[in-house]
Amino acid sequence: MARRKIIAGNWKMNMTPTEAVELVNTLKPLVATEDADVVFCVPAIDIIPVMEAAKGSNIEVGAENMYYEEKGAYTGEISPAMLTDVGVKYVVLGHSERREYFAETNETVNKKMLKAFEHGITPIMCCGESLEQREQGVTMDFIRQQVKVGFQNVTAEQAKTAVIAYEPIWAIGTGKTATTEQAQEVCKDIRACIAEIYDEATAEAIRIQYGGSVNAATAPELFAQPDIDGGLVGGAALKPDFGKIVNYK
Numbered sequence: 001m002a003r004r005k006i007i008a009g010n011w012k013m014n015m016t017p018t019e020a021v022e023l024v025n026t027l028k029p030l031v032a033t034e035d036a037d038v039v040f041c042v043p044a045i046d047i048i049p050v051m052e053a054a055k056g057s058n059i060e061v062g063a064e065n066m067y068y069e070e071k072g073a074y075t076g077e078i079s080p081a082m083l084t085d086v087g088v089k090y091v092v093l094g095h096s097e098r099r100e101y102f103a104e105t106n107e108t109v110n111k112k113m114l115k116a117f118e119h120g121i122t123p124i125m126c127c128g129e130s131l132e133q134r135e136q137g138v139t140m141d142f143i144r145q146q147v148k149v150g151f152q153n154v155t156a157e158q159a160k161t162a163v164i165a166y167e168p169i170w171a172i173g174t175g176k177t178a179t180t181e182q183a184q185e186v187c188k189d190i191r192a193c194i195a196e197i198y199d200e201a202t203a204e205a206i207r208i209q210y211g212g213s214v215n216a217a218t219a220p221e222l223f224a225q226p227d228i229d230g231g232l233v234g235g236a237a238l239k240p241d242f243g244k245i246v247n248y249k
């Protein structure tokens, strides 16, 4: 069974609601395709205007984060029900920037994963090593731990619908894309890890993206790899180039 590609933009803390609507209007015709799922993961305040602007297009809207409690005294947080209420289908969880600047751990990512599934939101769970870890040769040990803990108590049926984004930290926003071989190797190992936790059928179904300085030039080769099912794109998702990335073939 061929997995459907999923190409997502992670806008990070860019684009005011006004700018967001302009960007969607620019990108809408450029990202039209029937061959892949196209997701714009945007800041919480942009979600509703982006959904309005994207109406009638193939663009799905995702969030960049979410809290794991249902509701209550958690100043500044966004709940899963707030996202589903406006039709959000995806949420990026455990991005390395959230792990680094907002103290997210494998355990909090796991809590968010379970909540996302409970509410029918597809998580895009990020993992990836630092340059130091790569140089020390512990890349896969580190990522396996992120995946194992992140998927704790997630059922095989849920895991089949999940998305994992492999994002080497040293490749994010640096212009230094991992080589195709490096990216394919780790994505293959992540799939093997899922097969160990669950079974072959789950490993075959789960979609694994590569992220880190993906651009229109590198996307075609990366996305042609057997274990890379698309990308999570930062900087280039804010430009017309995102249309070329989506229509990489």
Ligand SMILES: O=C(CO)COP(=O)(O)O
Pocket: 010, 095, 167, 171, 172, 173, 174, 175, 211, 212, 213, 214, 232, 233, 234, 235, 236
């Ligand atoms: O972090 C990323 C996507 O989540 C990658 O960002 P860049 O594409 O800007 O390197």
